Amino acid sequence: MDPPVMRFGVGVSDHREGGVMMDGYWDAVEHHRKEWLGLGLPFDPFEECRAALGAEWPGGVSVGRRGGREMGSGVAREPNQGFQVHFDDALREFSGDLLDATLVAQFAFNAYISVSESGGETIVWRHLWGPADEAFRLPGSYGYAEAVVGEAESIELSPEIGEAVLINPRYFHAVRPSQGSRRIALGFAVGLSTTGELLAWG
Template sequence: MPRVLRDPLFTAADSLVLTDRHIANLAAGTLAAVRVPAFLSGPTCESAMAELDRLPTTDYDPARVPTPILRFGPALNDYRTPDGALDADRYWPAAEAARAAWSRAGIRPDPIAVSLARLGSAWGAAVVPATIGGRPVFGGTLREINNGALIHYDDLNREMPALFDQQLVAQLAFNVWVRIPGNGGETTVWRRRWEPADEDHRDAYGFQPATVTRCQHVTLAPQAGDALLFNSANFHAVRPNQGHGQRRIAFSFFLGLTTTGQLTAWS
């Protein structure tokens, strides 16, 4: 059997303090993931959980995401046309409705605002919303993934090219958990990015396990309140929860590093 060569830089870092070096290394591909324990306090997580019923939630488009994933807030991919453009007639009303619902819910402390502020502090400049024609897109979804997520990647430059006013050089995924299952729900990130031949292993929005066979990977099982940041162009997946009634709930968004060194956010 051929030996699996390992990249010594593809590791997961645990750090109580998120830094600009972490973000830069993730963008450069010289770090697999950063986990920040207790990014949100226990009371903040419990406060968010107590208010979640105020948020209108829905499943992702089942034609694109066959595994049920409950979410609040529009995701750009659910409004993508076959040619990779944005269905603006559907997206912008959904974005405005989500902003209004979030404001009405009045979750305090605001997990999204707290997260963006800490990321901006780490980078040394505020994180700003990505824009389309000068109009800010929605950022900061709530996702409940109990049945796992397929092996997939997220890369807006490939999926919806030139959509934003800003030009992106890297895309990172940010998640902070307010509820975790007792078993299962781990996130795995592979040192592997999409190649054209991978389309032979396509499975709905994702890819079959053969795509990442024998690829180096890291697997992380955060606790409630922990944050996780990784480069979403790498293949990644979520293991299903184990046990009846277990819930895995996170606030999440994407971060884009632009050609001008700015951090932008969207969902």
């Protein structure tokens, strides 16, 4: 993608064609599970994140399933040159339910494990997608020209190492380019199901 984002892990949006999740996702997830094990970490950082996030929620946060199979649990991403203005919404991106559950809300979770001296801010605008926004789509990109958000109110987040942020990714958001150190976050999507479960996926 442009600008390029380094990544360790599998994201379902990279295995989507015309609103359909491709089976290659499962192979990628399986391959990646072995890669994580190869790191020899004494704990699973995504499990820790789910536990912390779900501590006050009945039933906690579990990894979502599709066709009975557990989805990937998250992705380490390094967008040193930023993310374009975009939104994430499984209900729009996939036809039918992505998970074995119907989602009524979606969040994006990111825990920051390295941040830069300057730049790297996450900006969230109070603007939800509407059909007119397609005029701002950047050709061949996941993103939109920044003018798409117009004069919408925004919030700028500059998380510190060890902090995590949960946003509603249906609002347009972006990450500014970083200067200095690497900007690395462990991220996953979290859906709230009609039965009140919080389900994560990568």
